[in-house]
Amino acid sequence: MDALQRYYFNWDIIKDTVPLLLRTLPTVAELLALGLLFAFIWGLTLSLMRLSRFRVLRWFAVVYIDFFRGLPLLLLLIFIYSGLAIVGADTGIDALILPPTIAAVSAFAICYAAYSAEVFRAGIESIPKGQTEAARSLGMTYGQAMRYVILPQALKTVIPPLTNELVALIKDTSLASVISVPELLFRAKEKMGVVANPTPLTVAAVVYVVFTIPLIRLAARLERRQKQPRAGTQIPADMAAQLPKGGGLL
């Protein structure tokens, strides 16, 4: 019992570590904010390409999405940071030598765009076809129907799954420690080495879950709320299929 406390919940070390780790939060926030921003913009674009009537765009989106969903994020991260830097140093092309934060944001954006593209696509496809038809029959172009009718509804439905993506990325920001971005896990590991005690990891774990658990709960709640259909918006297909109900004016 004593040992457990000494190694994992060592009070003196906790007191030191908490402020140290809290100071990394702006870095984590930066990775998250920029990573998600680019991931969502690029992911939405990919989803629209995926649904496009142009085969080349569709094909590109499918290959991109499958490839980056299948690729370990850590590998991509190391490739963008070290893999490019080695070539940069060798050839003298300095532009290939990226600061670690930029390398991390790029890797997150590239991979999370692929994940979120599937979320956006599902959201767009969940909007009944009648909505597009109503919009088109009013003379709207495909683009106008998307922009004013489909996307505003689709974006609402994707908030819960995108919240889950946010949770996943919060956890994945810790991968950036491998390329020495001074974020939460990096500092915790550093401290662990200095004090030769794993308590800093405990503190880091607490900090992660303090942020992730409320978001997980929130996503679940939003999802549940969306499942309750609001009365009267759409007619179920079986009812729409019902036929002649003659005689209104007879």
Added chain:
Amino acid sequence: MIRLMGVHKSFGDLEVLRGIDLHVVKSEVVVIIGPSGSGKSTMLRCMNALEPIQRGTILIEGVDITDPKTDVNKVREKIGMVFQSFNLFPHKTALENIMLAPLKVQKKPREQVEHIARELLAKVGLAEKADSYPDQLSGGQQQRVAIARALAMQPDMMLFDEVTSALDPELVAEVLNVMRDLALGGMTMVVVTHEMGFAREVGTRLIFMDGGSIVEEGDPREMIAHPQEERTKRFLGMVL
């Protein structure tokens, strides 16, 4: 106004329209009846190019909409369409539903559009529902908003696809009344419906479709009283 010549339409191997010839002139109210699956909806959807056709020609006000060079969006502005399932935009209020297309497609000034929209809402008897969302409206009210939304584009003709079939019986009349007023106002209308009372009272022509073809057409009263074709007789016997 609307002219179909030898229109053939298939979904894969299934031939749904087998050579339709139809000419609708200004201010006509053409009522289309027929059994389920006879191709009524498909024909209506072809008329504003929601479905491509395999063979034949469709002219809307003289413009060939099957010509790939035709801007179908422009043609659709001239054709209002109302659906069985309303298809109101759920994220917009009744007023916003009506205003969206005139604002974004016709790019008219907001004040003018809002004025027109409020007038149309009053015309369909829903002036006080301007700020309600679709899920706060009854089916009949939603359908009347959908009609107003189509009218806001100031179309020259209106297509109605079983617009009362999804409604409770007591809500049917309020929608049919709006349609009757439209017809009396001289609107050119193609109406797929099973409301034989409406056909008799408002229709200027009745068309019976079966198996992707027009089987019989004529004056509604005359045809309902004395159908010529065996299939028409059988169908009318079922719905009357």
